[in-house]
Amino acid sequence: MAELTVRGRTEGNRVSSTERVMLVGVWTSGTAEDAAGDLAELAALVEAAGAEVVHEVVQRRDKPDPATYIGSGKAAELTGLVADLEVDTIVCDGELSPAQLVRLADLVDAKVIDRTALILDIFAQRATSREGRAQVALAQMQYMMPRLRGLGRSLSRLSGGSGGGLATRGPGETKIETDRRRLRDNMESVRRELEQMENGRALRRKRRRGSNIPSVALAGYTNAGKSSLLNRLTGADVLVKDALFATLDPTVRRVRAGGRVCTLTDTVGFVSRLPHHLVDAFRSTLEEVTEADLVLHVVDSSHPDPLRQIETVRAVIGDIGGAGVPEILVANKADAAPEGALERLLAAEPAAEVVSARTGAGVDRLLDRVAERLSGTGLQMELLLPYTEGGLLTRIHDEGTVLREEHTGTGVRLTARVPERLAAEVEPHRERQDGPGGP
Ligand SMILES: Nc1nc2c(ncn2[C@@H]2O[C@H](COP(=O)(O)OP(=O)(O)OP(=O)(O)O)[C@@H](O)[C@H]2O)c(=O)[nH]1
Ligand SMILES: [Mg+2]
Numbered sequence: 001m002a003e004l005t006v007r008g009r010t011e012g013n014r015v016s017s018t019e020r021v022m023l024v025g026v027w028t029s030g031t032a033e034d035a036a037g038d039l040a041e042l043a044a045l046v047e048a049a050g051a052e053v054v055h056e057v058v059q060r061r062d063k064p065d066p067a068t069y070i071g072s073g074k075a076a077e078l079t080g081l082v083a084d085l086e087v088d089t090i091v092c093d094g095e096l097s098p099a100q101l102v103r104l105a106d107l108v109d110a111k112v113i114d115r116t117a118l119i120l121d122i123f124a125q126r127a128t129s130r131e132g133r134a135q136v137a138l139a140q141m142q143y144m145m146p147r148l149r150g151l152g153r154s155l156s157r158l159s160g161g162s163g164g165g166l167a168t169r170g171p172g173e174t175k176i177e178t179d180r181r182r183l184r185d186n187m188e189s190v191r192r193e194l195e196q197m198e199n200g201r202a203l204r205r206k207r208r209r210g211s212n213i214p215s216v217a218l219a220g221y222t223n224a225g226k227s228s229l230l231n232r233l234t235g236a237d238v239l240v241k242d243a244l245f246a247t248l249d250p251t252v253r254r255v256r257a258g259g260r261v262c263t264l265t266d267t268v269g270f271v272s273r274l275p276h277h278l279v280d281a282f283r284s285t286l287e288e289v290t291e292a293d294l295v296l297h298v299v300d301s302s303h304p305d306p307l308r309q310i311e312t313v314r315a316v317i318g319d320i321g322g323a324g325v326p327e328i329l330v331a332n333k334a335d336a337a338p339e340g341a342l343e344r345l346l347a348a349e350p351a352a353e354v355v356s357a358r359t360g361a362g363v364d365r366l367l368d369r370v371a372e373r374l375s376g377t378g379l380q381m382e383l384l385l386p387y388t389e390g391g392l393l394t395r396i397h398d399e400g401t402v403l404r405e406e407h408t409g410t411g412v413r414l415t416a417r418v419p420e421r422l423a424a425e426v427e428p429h430r431e432r433q434d435g436p437g438g439p
Contacts (some may be wrong), residue, residue, distance in 0.1 A: 300409025
């Protein structure tokens with residue numbers, strides 16, 4: 001059996017079809033926890049791609065080795081491990097140069113891919129819509145482009161040779177035999193195709209805006225529970241999965257927050273060091289976030305380091321031009337948060353809303369906050385407007401949110417959220433909370 005097995009690159013001689021992966025990281029800066037967290041995330045990405053992690057190696061260095069990523073001595077040590085553990089693929093925790101990938105693959109005698117190729121592979125597996133597939137194809141082609149030059153024989157190893165396996169699901173014709181010219185032509189045609197789909201999306205968004213319905217976008221780290229929250233808030237049935245990047249395509253649903261109807265959009269999750277080709281290719285999807293009236297930034301409060309995830313998400317939103325969009329931070333999975341975690345999170349982010357999409361805890365309060373933010377105020381007022389104040393009534397309707405309205409003998413009785421600039425004017429018509437005979 002052992003002599004029959006040519007690791008990874010020969011098909012049909014393995015009992016289990018699951019690809020066996022060794023993680024290799026270089027720890028250059030940050031704390032030991034950060035380094036461990038990075039590798040744990042890489043392991044989760046490998047699992048999301050459907051492969052199995054059989055070993056992890058981290059090397060402490062000032063910077064990655066320019067030639068081989070990890071030092072060549074360390075790489076030589078790995079060769080024995082690769083054989084003993086029947087490792088098919090080594091996944092490096094960074095973006096490697098084409099030359100680094102080839103040299104390391106030669107040293108360790110296994111397929112070597114980097115974090116970027118791994119994430120692209122997951123997206124390629126997940127993409128189902130025409131737009132999603134085109135976006136991923138474009139990102140993959142951009143990634144392949146600089147890796148086509150002058151690699152000769154070694155590229156077939158990089159791109160995996162004969163079908164199957166991590167990061168080998170290319171956008172069709174991007175294997176070694178495809179020259180740069182054809183790749184460039186393909187990219188051009190996918191770009192055009194995407195542009196047309198983007199126009200359609202922009203039109204739909206414009207229509208939504210034209211109807212004056214505010215748009216709220218769910219954004220956040222992958223696996224934070226965005227889709228679960230959409231389902232909880234709208235009764236939608238979007239796929240929820242304990243896996244990274246379960247959602248690629250945005251889903252839009254209507255939801256009633258307070259007295260106000262708005263749209264709620266589920267979007268693709270973020271991850272630290274998100275490959276920039278993906279951000280570029282998914283730009284139109286990400287516009288659901290940058291053009292929203294309000295972002296619900298969902299964070300997994302049961303994760304070991306939610307603050308780092310929050311930072312990553314805000315950085316990505318800033319990069320795509322969404323820094324100015326108002327945000328409500330939503331600390332999700334409160335039911336699963338370890339002892340003290342919510343307190344620490346709230347100490348750093350006092351405005352966060354604590355919820356559980358699973359149990360529904362905190363969700364009503366969150367909807368109130370959404371309504372409040374959308375109407376640009378925290379002032380909920382009980383009013384009795386005489387019928388002579390028709391103008392004021394109209395302005396409250398236009399600029400605020402009317403929660404309840406009742407016509408009485410003496411005027412219109414209202415419960416409304418009123419923007420601050422109107423509050424002074426309506427103040428004289430305020431109904432006393434502790435009316436006569438009250439406590
Ligand atoms: N315990 C607990 N688990 C939750 C909660 N919300 C979501 N989950 C779980 O977290 C996992 C991810 O949930 P999703 O809703 O798919 O997360 P997402 O943010 O949409 O993830 P991506 O689309 O992959 O970026 C699933 O296993 C959910 O069941 C919660 O409030 N409590
Ligand atoms: Mg999702």
